Amino acid sequence: MLVYHLPGTFETREDHLNLLWEAGATGLEERAGLIRAYFDEQTPLPDAVRDGEWRQEADQDWLAEFKANLRPVQAGRVTIVPPWLRAGVPDGQVGLVIEPGMAFGTGHHATTRMAVEALSALNLHGRTVLDVGTGSGVLAIAAALLGAGYALGVDIDPITIPIAQENARDNGVPAGRAAFMVGTLGDELPGDVVADGVFDVLVANLYAELHDLLAGAYVGHLRPGGPLVLTGILSGKLPLVLGALEREGFTDVTVREDGEWALVTARAGA
Numbered sequence: 001m002l003v004y005h006l007p008g009t010f011e012t013r014e015d016h017l018n019l020l021w022e023a024g025a026t027g028l029e030e031r032a033g034l035i036r037a038y039f040d041e042q043t044p045l046p047d048a049v050r051d052g053e054w055r056q057e058a059d060q061d062w063l064a065e066f067k068a069n070l071r072p073v074q075a076g077r078v079t080i081v082p083p084w085l086r087a088g089v090p091d092g093q094v095g096l097v098i099e100p101g102m103a104f105g106t107g108h109h110a111t112t113r114m115a116v117e118a119l120s121a122l123n124l125h126g127r128t129v130l131d132v133g134t135g136s137g138v139l140a141i142a143a144a145l146l147g148a149g150y151a152l153g154v155d156i157d158p159i160t161i162p163i164a165q166e167n168a169r170d171n172g173v174p175a176g177r178a179a180f181m182v183g184t185l186g187d188e189l190p191g192d193v194v195a196d197g198v199f200d201v202l203v204a205n206l207y208a209e210l211h212d213l214l215a216g217a218y219v220g221h222l223r224p225g226g227p228l229v230l231t232g233i234l235s236g237k238l239p240l241v242l243g244a245l246e247r248e249g250f251t252d253v254t255v256r257e258d259g260e261w262a263l264v265t266a267r268a269g270a
């Protein structure tokens with residue numbers, strides 16, 4: 001791999017990056033004040049970027065490195081692992097296998113981890129669970145593995161649905177226990193298991209503004225007294241979510257924070 005190392009300065013950075021692109025760089029990276037430009041072959045460069053140095057470096061397989069660095073994630077009674085670390089699930093833990101891919105939700109983000117922890121603290125046996133913004137399906141699948149009778153994951157991004165279905169299959173969760181559909185609250189949900197669209201538990205890892213918008217719909221899809229688990233909330237935006245829950249009559253509100261992220265639990269009013 002051929003890399004051109006060029007010391008960067010704040011003032012010239014943009015110009016230098018543009019010149020390197022124009023000279024045929026196949027990739028650009030900045031590390032510790034140094035611009036690293038990748039080239040297929042040594043190329044004549046304009047004067048303004050000639051202060052650097054060509055270096056031949058060992059090829060690096062970034063994907064392999066990323067995968068090698070993935071560790072199991074423990075979230076309450078659940079340990080989330082990629083397929084090649086299945087054997088790393090400790091005895092007594094529920095193993096949840098997620099293939100890291102294009103859909104959000106490998107378990108490595110604080111919000112996913114906190115949501116799985118919150119689900120694992122509930123008694124889900126035989127319950128119905130609605131997962132809004134399912135991504136990789138991680139929360140719906142966690143619910144099914146924790147005993148839920150039926151979990152439905154919905155997501156506006158169609159790319160997530162086959163990924164979530166495949167992850168459910170990989171975890172041995174039958175299609176009748178975890179289903180996935182493109183859509184959001186307000187769309188018609190499949191009525192085969194939950195005919196009235198009212199679930200025992202609702203979990204959503206979205207963002208604060210959307211929780212505020214959807215809070216009324218959460219009430220409509222949750223049985224009275226049913227637990228609500230919301231995350232994807234930046235701590236600074238907690239007041240928006242707490243205000244929405246109060247407005248919609250939710251009770252027993254709790255907040256958990258991890259770094260800049262927050263998770264809120266509550267119960268639908270009776």
Ligand code: SAM
Binds near residue numbers: 107
């Ligand atoms: N549930 C997974 C987890 O906890 O790791 C993924 C959460 S990811 C932060 C948010 C997901 O919500 C994305 O897959 C996105 O496409 C989806 N999403 C965004 N807005 C939505 C909406 N209005 N209704 C349903 N899904 C939505």
